[in-house]
Amino acid sequence: xxxxxxxxxxxxxxxxxxxxxxxxxxxxxxxxxxxEEAEEVKEIDELSKLPPEIQDAAISSGIDxxxxxxxxxxxxxxxxxxxxxxxxxxxGQIEIMSITDAxxxxxxxxxxxxxxxxxxxxxxxxxxxxxxxxxxxxxxxxGQKVDRAIQACLLLQENARxxxxxxxxxxxxxxxxxxxxxxxxxxxxxxGLHIGISEFYIKKNxxxxxxxxxxxxxxxxxxxxxxxxxxxxxxxxxxxxxxxPVKSIQSFPTAVLEGENSKAMFNSLLYGLKDSKxxxxxxxxLRGKNSxxxxxxxxIVADSSQIYARGTLIAQNDESKAHLDCRGILFSNxxxxxxxxxxxxxxxxxxxxxxxxxxxxxxxxxxxxxxxRGLSKEEAVSLITQGFMDVEILxxxxxxxxxxxxxxxxxxxxxx
Amino acid sequence: xxxxxxxxxxxxGSPILxxxxxxxxxxxxxxxxxxxxxxxxxxxxxxxxxPRYKVxxxxxxxxxxxxxxxxxxxxxxxxxxxxxxxxPSIRGVKLYQIGEVSLRGKEDGDRIKSxxxxxxxxxxxxxxxxxxxxxxELKRSExxxxxxxxxxxxxxxxxxxxxxxxxxxLIGTVINExxxxxxxxxxxxxxxxxxxxxGYILEYVNADKGHxxxxxxxxxxxxxxxxxxxxxxxxxxxxxxxx
Numbered sequence: 200x201x202x203x204x205x206x207x208x209x210x211x212x213x214x215x216x217x218x219x220x221x222x223x224x225x226x227x228x229x230x231x232x233x234x235e236e237a238e239e240v241k242e243i244d245e246l247s248k249l250p251p252e253i254q255d256a257a258i259s260s261g262i263d264x265x266x267x268x269x270x271x272x273x274x275x276x277x278x279x280x281x282x283x284x285x286x287x288x289x290x291g292q293i294e295i296m297s298i299t300d301a302x303x304x305x306x307x308x309x310x311x312x313x314x315x316x317x318x319x320x321x322x323x324x325x326x327x328x329x330x331x332x333x334x335x336x337x338x339x340x341x342g343q344k345v346d347r348a349i350q351a352c353l354l355l356q357e358n359a360r361x362x363x364x365x366x367x368x369x370x371x372x373x374x375x376x377x378x379x380x381x382x383x384x385x386x387x388x389x390x391g392l393h394i395g396i397s398e399f400y401i402k403k404n405x406x407x408x409x410x411x412x413x414x415x416x417x418x419x420x421x422x423x424x425x426x427x428x429x430x431x432x433x434x435x436x437x438x439x440x441x442x443x444p445v446k447s448i449q450s451f452p453t454a455v456l457e458g459e460n461s462k463a464m465f466n467s468l469l470y471g472l473k474d475s476k477x478x479x480x481x482x483x484x485l486r487g488k489n490s491x492x493x494x495x496x497x498x499i500v501a502d503s504s505q506i507y508a509r510g511t512l513i514a515q516n517d518e519s520k521a522h523l524d525c526r527g528i529l530f531s532n533x534x535x536x537x538x539x540x541x542x543x544x545x546x547x548x549x550x551x552x553x554x555x556x557x558x559x560x561x562x563x564x565x566x567x568x569x570x571x572r573g574l575s576k577e578e579a580v581s582l583i584t585q586g587f588m589d590v591e592i593l594x595x596x597x598x599x600x601x602x603x604x605x606x607x608x609x610x611x612x613x614x615x
Numbered sequence: 616x617x618x619x620x621x622x623x624x625x626x627x628g629s630p631i632l633x634x635x636x637x638x639x640x641x642x643x644x645x646x647x648x649x650x651x652x653x654x655x656x657x658x659x660x661x662x663x664x665x666p667r668y669k670v671x672x673x674x675x676x677x678x679x680x681x682x683x684x685x686x687x688x689x690x691x692x693x694x695x696x697x698x699x700x701x702x703p704s705i706r707g708v709k710l711y712q713i714g715e716v717s718l719r720g721k722e723d724g725d726r727i728k729s730x731x732x733x734x735x736x737x738x739x740x741x742x743x744x745x746x747x748x749x750x751x752e753l754k755r756s757e758x759x760x761x762x763x764x765x766x767x768x769x770x771x772x773x774x775x776x777x778x779x780x781x782x783x784x785l786i787g788t789v790i791n792e793x794x795x796x797x798x799x800x801x802x803x804x805x806x807x808x809x810x811x812x813x814g815y816i817l818e819y820v821n822a823d824k825g826h827x828x829x830x831x832x833x834x835x836x837x838x839x840x841x842x843x844x845x846x847x848x849x850x851x852x853x854x855x856x857x858x
Contacts, residue, residue, distance in 0.1 A: 562703065563666075564703045565703050565705050567665050567666065567667075567687060568699070568702060568703050568705070569705075569708075569713070569716070570686060570687040570688045570691070571663055571665070571687045571688075571690075571691055571696075571697050572688075572691060572713055572716050572717050572760060572764065573688050573691040573692055573716060573717065573719055573764070574688055574716055575686075575688050576686070576688075578688075579688075582708055582712065582716075583705060583707070583708060585707070586705065586706065586707025586708040586709075586712075586743075587706070587707045588707075589707045
């Protein structure tokens, strides 16, 4: 049972009620009422005991079922938290639990609950507050450098359901960690809605590399709502990877760089397939002295997909700088790519904001050049595309980098 | 090794080559001289099979096989390699990856490393292909790829252009290696065509035969040095008398 104070709870409920029908600024509007609530699922004591089709879904979104390369794991299926474990070597370094348990255990979490994301931002945040269905709490304790990735997996196994989760990631002072989050669905799921609220708190001198891999279906809607607050010398790296079709996804996470020398990087690799409507952006607000940010997006538009790649940099400190880099390739006559970079210097005349955005085909000259080295046309296109979807920008350990590279190759083979 | 018969080639609808005939035997190095716009690069690109260079008449035979309609990758596999004058840069594709492609799985990474060291490119192999490379680095990158590929017929388009004196000697050394110049004349297996309009590369690489290509035709054959001396003294002005 959450122990958020009754007055705060009432305040949040009122705000959520007022926003219950508030249409989001971007993305197609979804009628949440058409989706049903999911049923409870039993807990398991090993990831290998997940049903095989759920294991496959988890693996396809970056989850290591063996947990050999992971410091800890959290798995939620539909509305139920079914697995949470910290490897013995990492006990005392990290905490992983359902957010419901965390709110009960730590009353002080109340001050972080809906701090980095507004509860009344739109109907989806409101829905997550009014119909809470767990989510995870991951905390890296002060000064702890976690050398293996922590994994969290949010799965849906029933069709036409909603999954509303609210996550808090707390990086205490001087800590550092990698978190990989996989969101995926069982093969029988084609329709549904995932609402994911994620609040990141990066304390002084802490560093988080957060990688989210999405693996949805043609009829699935996704509305993540994420916010990060970064303190002095803190570093927040947010990677987002979407390589499978989706009905629609709209996400515009915000990092607020409050502290001196704080940094944020948003990197997105987007592969638009079938009729996917993908509207993914990132917003960096530079408030701290010497704060800096970078937002890099690589998008491939195939089939009839539509990709809106947004990026907003807002400098509110005179000594701050940030750069946006957005590139897209269209493989299809039926696809749409819209790159929307926005720069705002807000009473900070000496701040430096820049952007480059480019959309275009793969140059024939490049393909022919590689063909002269012995590659077929298809192989040349594949090599250039893989290079374009540059996994090195993600700053991941090599085994994760290789894993994502293989996923991109697979997506490409399936789409060609 | 290579036989070209009555080759006519168009680029974007304009006729560039107008009946080229050329025979290159195993182990021979030929030099193509000629003014800018005469068709030298077009001839190399046509031998390599780049689609923009459309053969409207004539035939190209390589090792006895008619390759006139083969795509560039098939020609590369048969043993034709090219050094571009102005190669494109490809973001995201690393130089070492092209080394691996050119080796076609025949060798391990040690060979890539040793070629990169030979060409002073060890700090470039993890960089995006040709991206931000200087003029000399571009040439060395091209030669690195050719060393990995080890073609039987090497097509070199202006190998000395944009290269400073420090680099030209190294470039000459590597071209000599590609063309087996250290071997006895009779035991050389690799052949080459060097396109040059300055002729400076001939100070570093010995060629067996020379040709002047003007207005889409080979108008003169002879000793490379004699032809080059002629051009140095008189430019291509006197060549027009042979058209």
